[in-house]
Amino acid sequence: xxxxxxxxxxxxxxxxxxxxxxxxxxxxxxxxxxxxxxxxxxxxxxxxxxxxxxxxxxxxxxxxxxxxxxxxxxxxxxxxxxxxxxxxxxxxxxxxxxxxxxxxxxxxxxxxxxxxxxxxxxxxxxxxxxxxxxxxxxxxxxxxxxxxxxxxxxxxxxxxxxxxxxxxxxxxxxxxxxxxxxxxxxxxxxxxxxxxxxxxxxxxxxxxxxxxxxxxxxxxxxxxxxxxxxxxxxxxxxxxxxxxxxxxxxxxxxxxxxxxxxxxxxxxxxxxxxxxxxxxxxxxxxxxxxxxxxxxxxxxxxxxxxxxxxxxxxxxxxxxxxxxxxxxxxxxxxxxxxxxxxxxxxxxxxxxxxxxxxxxxxxxxxxxxxxxxxxxxxxxxxxxxxxxxxxxxxxxxxxxxxxxxxxxxxxxxxxxxxxxxxxxxxxxxxxxxxxxxxxxxxxxxxxxxxxxxxxxxxxxxx
Numbered sequence: 001x002x003x004x005x006x007x008x009x010x011x012x013x014x015x016x017x018x019x020x021x022x023x024x025x026x027x028x029x030x031x032x033x034x035x036x037x038x039x040x041x042x043x044x045x046x047x048x049x050x051x052x053x054x055x056x057x058x059x060x061x062x063x064x065x066x067x068x069x070x071x072x073x074x075x076x077x078x079x080x081x082x083x084x085x086x087x088x089x090x091x092x093x094x095x096x097x098x099x100x101x102x103x104x105x106x107x108x109x110x111x112x113x114x115x116x117x118x119x120x121x122x123x124x125x126x127x128x129x130x131x132x133x134x135x136x137x138x139x140x141x142x143x144x145x146x147x148x149x150x151x152x153x154x155x156x157x158x159x160x161x162x163x164x165x166x167x168x169x170x171x172x173x174x175x176x177x178x179x180x181x182x183x184x185x186x187x188x189x190x191x192x193x194x195x196x197x198x199x200x201x202x203x204x205x206x207x208x209x210x211x212x213x214x215x216x217x218x219x220x221x222x223x224x225x226x227x228x229x230x231x232x233x234x235x236x237x238x239x240x241x242x243x244x245x246x247x248x249x250x251x252x253x254x255x256x257x258x259x260x261x262x263x264x265x266x267x268x269x270x271x272x273x274x275x276x277x278x279x280x281x282x283x284x285x286x287x288x289x290x291x292x293x294x295x296x297x298x299x300x301x302x303x304x305x306x307x308x309x310x311x312x313x314x315x316x317x318x319x320x321x322x323x324x325x326x327x328x329x330x331x332x333x334x335x336x337x338x339x340x341x342x343x344x345x346x347x348x349x350x351x352x353x354x355x356x357x358x359x360x361x362x363x364x365x366x367x368x369x370x371x372x373x374x375x376x377x378x379x380x381x382x383x384x385x386x387x388x389x390x391x392x393x394x395x396x397x398x399x400x401x402x403x404x405x406x407x408x409x410x411x412x413x414x415x416x417x418x419x420x421x422x423x424x425x426x427x428x429x430x431x432x433x434x435x436x437x438x439x440x441x442x443x444x445x446x447x448x449x450x451x452x453x454x455x456x457x458x459x460x461x462x
Contacts, residue, residue, distance in 0.1 A: 058211075
């Protein structure tokens with residue numbers, strides 16, 4: 001419905017980027033409509049009904065960190081902050097099954113707050129811990145040289161003399177979990193961002209924020225209910241087939257099955273392959289630089305609770321992270337493996353058996369537990385692969401079409417393909433739309449501030 005004097009803004013895609021854009025524009029006075037092809041909003045932050053659990057289970061565990069300022073602000077804006085459990089302790093379980101409860105201190109300024117975390121890694125010698133600390137500082141101070149090729153993280157870490165054990169038992173699980181791509185493929189600049197923003201920059205940067213409700217309920221129900229309360233219209237099971245253009249190229253309407261909806265601006269907040277089908281003239285085609293990276297979640301149901309930690313990094317194993325969700329049924333846990341292409345040659349039975357054996361090795365209570373059921377879920381293009389060269393072709397929010405804007409964690413947000421990147425993209429697109437139509441909306445939330453010691457440690461340019 002068109003109302004005289006009121007701008008109609010169409011947001012195509014009800015994932016995190018689209019929902020964040022809608023939240024930012026909700027108070028602008030415009031009529032906001034979100035079109036989502038699926039029956040439930042949330043995009044890749046989704047859940048599925050499982051007969052064993054008797055309810056919703058997250059397809060893949062999602063977590064945020066203290067450095068994710070826009071994601072956390074969106075939850076504050078929507079009154080959902082209480083649904084995130086804040087954990088300051090990072091648990092590492094070494095190859096010898098020794099546990100390390102690594103917790104940054106609030107008693108020291110950043111980056112010195114990391115000393116207890118880095119030196120609490122029980123599976124490293126003092127020499128390896130010192131090498132790790134120096135390597136992190138060198139990474140934070142790294143700058144790209146004009147005309148030089150962009151190294152991958154593993155190439156650079158070996159070039160500066162990081163021990164293989166430190167690379168394999170710290171850098172690999174941390175970088176791959178944060179970026180969703182193999183350490184042998186990720187751009188060093190992306191790895192540097194992890195080191196600076198997620199660890200060194202602020203005493204709260206490395207805090208984990210773990211949802212205490214399923215993602216399907218959080219995004220598909222609670223966030224969408226709040227948006228509707230703000231006057232946003234959400235149309236689910238409403239795939240957009242295309243865009244109508246005017247004589248000068250601007251978008252005049254979005255095309256649905258058997259109908260169209262006129263609008264003055266469009267935010268295309270879809271995965272890049274889907275967006276390219278709708279607007280091929282503004283979305284880059286996928287090539288060897290613009291590809292996805294897979295993430296695999298192994299869902300396990302035992303006959304009893306056997307994971308006695310809320311989450312843990314399992315180093316030196318196929319398994320990377322294990323989570324015991326707060327609202328999960330007894331005996332359930334989930335193992336997440338990033339950059340999982342070609343994992344164990346695609347043998348799913350072997351993967352299940354390997355993961356179960358690793359859990360039984362790391363958690364004594366699992367040794368006597370009986371496995372009831374297992375499910376393996378892999379998203380082959382879970383995140384945009386942040387390999388060298390991709391930043392040059394990640395598209396900006398603004399396009400050559402004056403009233404068509406892009407959002408999604410694959411756009412040029414300055415962040416890797418994460419929930420924070422998705423929310424930032426949606427908010428950035430919202431501010432661009434507001435500027436185009438003469439509306440007002442909140443600005444993107446800034447990063448955590450860098451104190452003087454951080455600026456000294458990482459260099460004057462941050």
